[in-house]
Structures are given as structure tokens and as C-alpha cells.
Amino acid sequence: MTQVSFGERLRSHRLDAAFTQEDLAHRAGLSAQAIGALERGDRRYPYRDTVARIAKALSLSDEHRDELFRMARRRGQPAPSQGAPSQRVSDAWHTPRQLPAGETSFVGRAKEVQRSIHILSQDTAVAPSLCISGMGGVGKSSLALDVAHRICRNFPDGSVHIDLHGFSAIDALSPLEIVSRALRATGIPADQIPESLEEASAQLRTHLHQRRVLIVLDNAADPAQFAPFLQVVGPVAVIVTSRKRFTEFAQARTVELGVMSTADAIDLLAKTSERPVDNVSSRGGTELVTLCGHLPLALTIAGRRLAARPHWPVTALLEHLQGEHNRLRGLADANIDVRASLTLSTQELSSREDHVGVSATRAFMLTCAIDFEDATAAMLAAVCDVPIDRAFDMMERLVDLNLLESRQFGRYRAHDLVVLLGRELGAERLTVAERQSAITRALEHYVDMAWHASAVFEPANARQSLRPLPKVAKPSMVSTAAEARDWFEREIPNVRLLMAQAQEIAPSAVADVAAGLSTYFLANERTSTWAAILEHALTVAPPGKIHAMLNADLGVAHAQLGHSDSALRYLNMSKVEFLAHKQNRFVSLVTLNAGNVLRRMGRADDAAEYASEALHINRQIDDARGQSKALFLLGSLHRDREEYDSALECHEEALALRRTTMDERGIAITLGSIGLTRVELGMHAQGVANLQESAQKLHALGDRMAEARVLDDLGCALLLGGSAQDAVRVHHEALQIAVERSDPWLEQQITEHLDKAQAACDADTPSEPPHRPAVSPADG
Numbered sequence: 001m002t003q004v005s006f007g008e009r010l011r012s013h014r015l016d017a018a019f020t021q022e023d024l025a026h027r028a029g030l031s032a033q034a035i036g037a038l039e040r041g042d043r044r045y046p047y048r049d050t051v052a053r054i055a056k057a058l059s060l061s062d063e064h065r066d067e068l069f070r071m072a073r074r075r076g077q078p079a080p081s082q083g084a085p086s087q088r089v090s091d092a093w094h095t096p097r098q099l100p101a102g103e104t105s106f107v108g109r110a111k112e113v114q115r116s117i118h119i120l121s122q123d124t125a126v127a128p129s130l131c132i133s134g135m136g137g138v139g140k141s142s143l144a145l146d147v148a149h150r151i152c153r154n155f156p157d158g159s160v161h162i163d164l165h166g167f168s169a170i171d172a173l174s175p176l177e178i179v180s181r182a183l184r185a186t187g188i189p190a191d192q193i194p195e196s197l198e199e200a201s202a203q204l205r206t207h208l209h210q211r212r213v214l215i216v217l218d219n220a221a222d223p224a225q226f227a228p229f230l231q232v233v234g235p236v237a238v239i240v241t242s243r244k245r246f247t248e249f250a251q252a253r254t255v256e257l258g259v260m261s262t263a264d265a266i267d268l269l270a271k272t273s274e275r276p277v278d279n280v281s282s283r284g285g286t287e288l289v290t291l292c293g294h295l296p297l298a299l300t301i302a303g304r305r306l307a308a309r310p311h312w313p314v315t316a317l318l319e320h321l322q323g324e325h326n327r328l329r330g331l332a333d334a335n336i337d338v339r340a341s342l343t344l345s346t347q348e349l350s351s352r353e354d355h356v357g358v359s360a361t362r363a364f365m366l367t368c369a370i371d372f373e374d375a376t377a378a379m380l381a382a383v384c385d386v387p388i389d390r391a392f393d394m395m396e397r398l399v400d401l402n403l404l405e406s407r408q409f410g411r412y413r414a415h416d417l418v419v420l421l422g423r424e425l426g427a428e429r430l431t432v433a434e435r436q437s438a439i440t441r442a443l444e445h446y447v448d449m450a451w452h453a454s455a456v457f458e459p460a461n462a463r464q465s466l467r468p469l470p471k472v473a474k475p476s477m478v479s480t481a482a483e484a485r486d487w488f489e490r491e492i493p494n495v496r497l498l499m500a501q502a503q504e505i506a507p508s509a510v511a512d513v514a515a516g517l518s519t520y521f522l523a524n525e526r527t528s529t530w531a532a533i534l535e536h537a538l539t540v541a542p543p544g545k546i547h548a549m550l551n552a553d554l555g556v557a558h559a560q561l562g563h564s565d566s567a568l569r570y571l572n573m574s575k576v577e578f579l580a581h582k583q584n585r586f587v588s589l590v591t592l593n594a595g596n597v598l599r600r601m602g603r604a605d606d607a608a609e610y611a612s613e614a615l616h617i618n619r620q621i622d623d624a625r626g627q628s629k630a631l632f633l634l635g636s637l638h639r640d641r642e643e644y645d646s647a648l649e650c651h652e653e654a655l656a657l658r659r660t661t662m663d664e665r666g667i668a669i670t671l672g673s674i675g676l677t678r679v680e681l682g683m684h685a686q687g688v689a690n691l692q693e694s695a696q697k698l699h700a701l702g703d704r705m706a707e708a709r710v711l712d713d714l715g716c717a718l719l720l721g722g723s724a725q726d727a728v729r730v731h732h733e734a735l736q737i738a739v740e741r742s743d744p745w746l747e748q749q750i751t752e753h754l755d756k757a758q759a760a761c762d763a764d765t766p767s768e769p770p771h772r773p774a775v776s777p778a779d780g
Helices: 006-016 021-028 032-040 048-057 062-072 110-120 140-154 175-185 197-208 227-231 262-273 277-291 296-308 314-320 324-330 338-351 355-368 377-384 388-400 416-429 432-457 462-466 481-502 507-524 527-540 545-560 564-580 584-600 604-620 624-640 644-660 664-680 684-701 704-720 724-740 744-763
Strands: 129-133 159-163 214-220 237-242 252-256 405-408 411-413
Touching: 006 032, 006 062, 021 032, 021 048, 048 062, 048 197, 110 129, 110 140, 110 237, 110 252, 129 140, 140 159, 140 214, 140 237, 159 175, 175 197, 175 227, 197 227, 262 277, 262 296, 277 314, 296 314, 296 338, 314 324, 324 338, 324 416, 338 355, 338 416, 355 377, 355 388, 355 416, 355 432, 377 388, 377 411, 377 432, 388 405, 388 411, 432 462, 432 481, 432 507, 462 507, 462 545, 462 584, 481 507, 481 527, 507 527, 507 545, 507 704, 527 545, 545 564, 545 584, 564 584, 584 604, 584 624, 604 624, 624 644, 624 664, 644 664, 664 684, 664 704, 684 704, 704 724, 704 744, 724 744
Parallel strands: 129 237, 129 252, 159 214, 214 237
Antiparallel strands: 405 411
């Protein structure tokens, strides 16, 4: 008698049920092609899950179902358990307990732990899922295990832990292997797991349906590795860790894990070194934490080294790790290695064959060659010598792998240890010339941007005639005075770092960028910083007009610092240089600044002589702006001598010239000085109106320090006119600005005037305030 095949038996049952192949396929959750292949015998040994689905769809008796199972079994394949002959595949369950022990040295991360538990406690239709993202060595796996151990009691059906080897020396697990491991861990025999990802994923959803299981998928490199788990319906919870940022799944919530706070880092160092916290923190621990970049992996290695050498003081390891070349080599032991951990991210970057991935590898090395705090995509485009849109794509690829950090759109920073790795790779793969060219392009970008921002900040400034030709920057990103001020305040720390790095590579660019910053510093009184920048630039600046300008600027800076003798020395050196280059406009400017210094020194006659010389030069070259400056100084000297009529005449002529040149800041400053002079002449209402207009203009220009000084003058004028309450209000406004700008000298002066106005207000009697120039001499 001929033996009936599986396909024939299946067809017989289907016809008995009056189903077409399409009907049966629909009810079993299979394809009609699959049913056809089974009936024809193209697939003689289907998976048990497939047979179970068909038997259920056909409503077969236990006897007929078991017969199908037997017919589908390969020869020699063991039969199902004798104790439960009719047990279905989806009913086989093993409760796994796979969580590894948590880190005994785990400390801190309270906010991240709390947020993670909150995410995993959500009642959602599909599995609540958490992705912990961060750079290599930041403690993602440790956090995942700590959270998992805290909540595993809420998952009575078990916990699964799988290392996906996404960033590892071992090949990453395929999505099918990951699903198969989860199925095997929860009771499905290997021979009953489908060989296709689609069918295995369906089996996973069936098997885990309504099971309270916690699944930890550690070290993912690709969203496909964990995607099947996010489609499970029911109370399953999934924790994924990865160096990448994944945005493909709306239901997956992310915890971005950064480096540790100093306090937590000290605690970790103390715990791993087996030393008291006080002992570690007071003996070089904070400095060691800084050298380790607050990175848990680096801190753990450092702590273990100290624990293995109890006779070593913390300062011994601190000294050993000093210097870029020793740091990564010193942060390694037999089992863990910071360099090796971070290198896995760069290998993932270089494994991408698309144009962004290939370019981003080079961009990473060039970026790490530059000293910066945080940089714009525009600056990094200059570094990489590519268009800005392409630089943006490359930087975002680096961010995705946590090789760069971006806390604000279009701005990037790198962890210190990542920078060291990038420099090591760059030393191996890039020439010295390539790295030095990147540094030069970065500084040239800042040269272009500094001079452009200066032109926007003060369009009529004469120094723009010395502006170097643009080389790399796209200056259209700064178009208003406020944007220019923001640019200066944000970028000056980066400029200073690059100046130090490029002083031997690009000395001319160092000088050019320092000269380009001066317009900002002249208006913002960060004089110590400005003087340090100028002194640095002058040590490398080649002879020429920019060198002369740097001497002039340093003279003004020294004047603002109260160093009058050295100020005159630098200004006179600059004057000689500009005379040699026949730059009469700049000769007049330097002469004016020297006159202002002499005025401060009480040498009024010498100051008047310098001012008259400057006025004469500017009339010869028909420079209205220069004439206005000279007239302003002459008017101020007349005020000092209480020659108020002459002072008003000079200042009104200066104001008229400044209106023709549209010098808005000069107009505002001159109005303030005219206001004070009119108050002295008894034209109180006009004087107060001038001071108010001056303050309003300075506020609109964003020149807060000059605004504070004029408001202080306005308060004094109001008090002199008997308006004590208004004087108190205005002095309060001025004081608030001085406090915000951290100017203790101005703060003290305004406070004295405020106290006098308050006393007059309390006594309800007018009082004559002290008088002083409306602005510092250099401001005119």
C-alpha cells in the first residue's frame, strides 16, 4: 500500500474543511504560495510552528494534529515530549533568568535610573522600549543592568539578556540569530525555530504575547537587530544599549548618557581604588577625574590601577597620565582598554561605504587635529575643505556614533579622550602638511569671520581698510550688530586656542585674527583678555600695517587698564610704523588715542596738542569720521577745564559730522556728552533729553556698558534737577547692567551715586552729584 505524504494529507484535510488554499493561508497566517508548496511536496518537512498554525486553522482533532506533526518530522528527529503529546509550540515556556550580575562599582546616575524606570513602567499597546545611547565607555551597559535588576521582580515570566556584539571584535549577531536566541531562552527548541527572519519574528510575537518578560539587548549597531522585539504586543519590556542614536522607532524612548559629574566621578574613583572619598578628592582626585574625561571606563581603569598599587598616591598616577601621548596608553589594563573601546566606533564609521561615511572618517581625524571648545559646521567645513552642507552631514554622522557631541544645532564638541584617539589615527593616516593645513584653514575661517563681524558691528570703522582678503568663510551668517556681538562672545575662546596652536604654522593669520577682534573689545571692556590676545599676536606678527595696528590696539588696552606709560609707548611705536607706511588716517587715530591717554594722565596741554594735530590731519585727508573724533576729544578737554561753551561747540560739530557718516555709536556717545555739558550750562531739560536719547541708542546697539555709564550720568543729572525718585530708578537700571557685566569699578561708582540719590529721596531735598566725563576717553 502506498504511504500517504504530508502534502497529500494536508490537501485532504483542507478539502474536508471546504477551504481553498487562500482560505487556509489567511486563517493560518501564512501565504497561499506556502500552502501550495506544502501540498505539492516542495516542502516536505515544515516547521512545527507552521504545522501548529495549519492544524489550528483546520480545527483538527488531537489525533489528526499529532499525525501531521509526525508526518512533518524528519527521519531521526525526536518526537515531542511524551508527557504532553498534544502540547502546542507556543505553549512551551521556560522562565529565563539571564541577567548578569550588576556592576558592584555602579554609582550615581540617579536621574537616568529614575527616567529609565519611568519609561519601562508605561502601559503601552506594544512593548515599552528604552534605548540607552552614549559614547563608548560611558556606562550604558552598567546603567541597563542596574535598571534591569531594579525592575526584574515586575517580570515573573523571566529576563533575557543578549549581547548583540554591535561594537565588538566579534562579528555582530544577525537579527535572525538574536530572535532565535530569545526563543531558545524562553523554551522553543532550536529545531522548531523558522529559518526566515519574517517567520521567526512572527513566532516571537506569538510566543511572547501577554508574557511579562524583561529583555535586555546590549550593544546594538543596527536597528534591525532589535526591531522584531519592538512589535511584541503585551507587557514585555525591552532595554537596548548602543553607541548610536536611533530615531527609526517612534515608540522607543531614549536616554542619552553623558559623562559623569565630578562628584559621581570622585565616588567611582574612590570605590574602584578602594580608598576613602576624602583621601581621593583631596589628593589629586579632581585632576585625575579631569584627565579621565569623567568617563566611567577610564575612571574604572584608573581606580583598579590604584587598588592594585596601594602604595601609589593618586598624584603618582596623575603624573603618569600627563601628556597626550601617555594618556590612552595609561588607561588600559589586561581586560579593558579605553583606546580599544573608542576605536570600535571609528571602525564602524570606516566600515560604511557611502560617501558620507568615507568622508566622515577623514573629517574625524582633521577635526581632532584642531584645538577648539565647540565649533560651528562652518568652521569645520573650512577644516575639512568641503562645502558647509557636506560638512554638516559628516558631523551629524559623527554625532550619531557619539564621536562628537552636539548640544545646539550646528555646533559640535569632542570628548578629550576621543580627540586623543583621533590625533593618533591622524598621525598614522594623514601627513603633517595635511594636519597643519587644517589648522591654518580653521584660523583663516576665524580671520574672515572676525573682520566681517567687525564690519557689521561698526560699519564705518577705518580699520576695515586693512581687512585681509577673504579666504574660506561664508560671512553671510552674521548680518546684524547683535548677531556679530553673539558671534564674538561665542567664538573668542575657540580663537584663542587656535592662535596658540597656529602661532608657528600661520603667524600672519594669528596677527590678522587678533586685529579683527579689536572692534568688539573696544566696545565691551574685556580689557585683560584683549591685552593678552594682542600681546600674544605681537610675538609672531610679521612687520607691516597689521603689526602697527596691533601696537595701537595694545596701547588702547593698556590705557583702559590704567597703564598710561606703557600705553603711550605702544601708541608712539604704532605711530612711527604708520608714518613709515604713509597711512595718515591711522596716524591721526593713533595720535587721538595718545591724546586720550594724556588727558587721563592730567596732561591737558599735551592732549590738546595731539587732538589739534589729529584734527589737522583729518581735515587734510577729508576724513569726517576722524574729524569728529578729534573734535570730541577737544570738547572733552574744554569740559575738563569747565569751558562749557567751547565744549558744547566742539561736541555739536562732532555730532553733525557723525550724523553724516552714520556713526550710530559715535552719535550716541556724543549725545551723552552734550547732555552733560548742557546740564552744566543750566539747560537742564535739553541735557536730560540728550542723555535719555543717548541711553536709548546705546541700548538699541547692544552696547550695555556704555549704556550703563550714560544711565549713571542721567541719574546724576536728574538728581541735580531735583528728581530724586527718577534718579534712584535710573541708577538702579545702570547698576543692574554693571552687575550683569561683572564690572566692579563701575558697580562701585554707580552704587555711590545711587546711595546719594536715595538719601536725597528720603530727605526730599535735591543734592548736587559729583561730575565726571560721560564716557571713558577712548570711547569718544
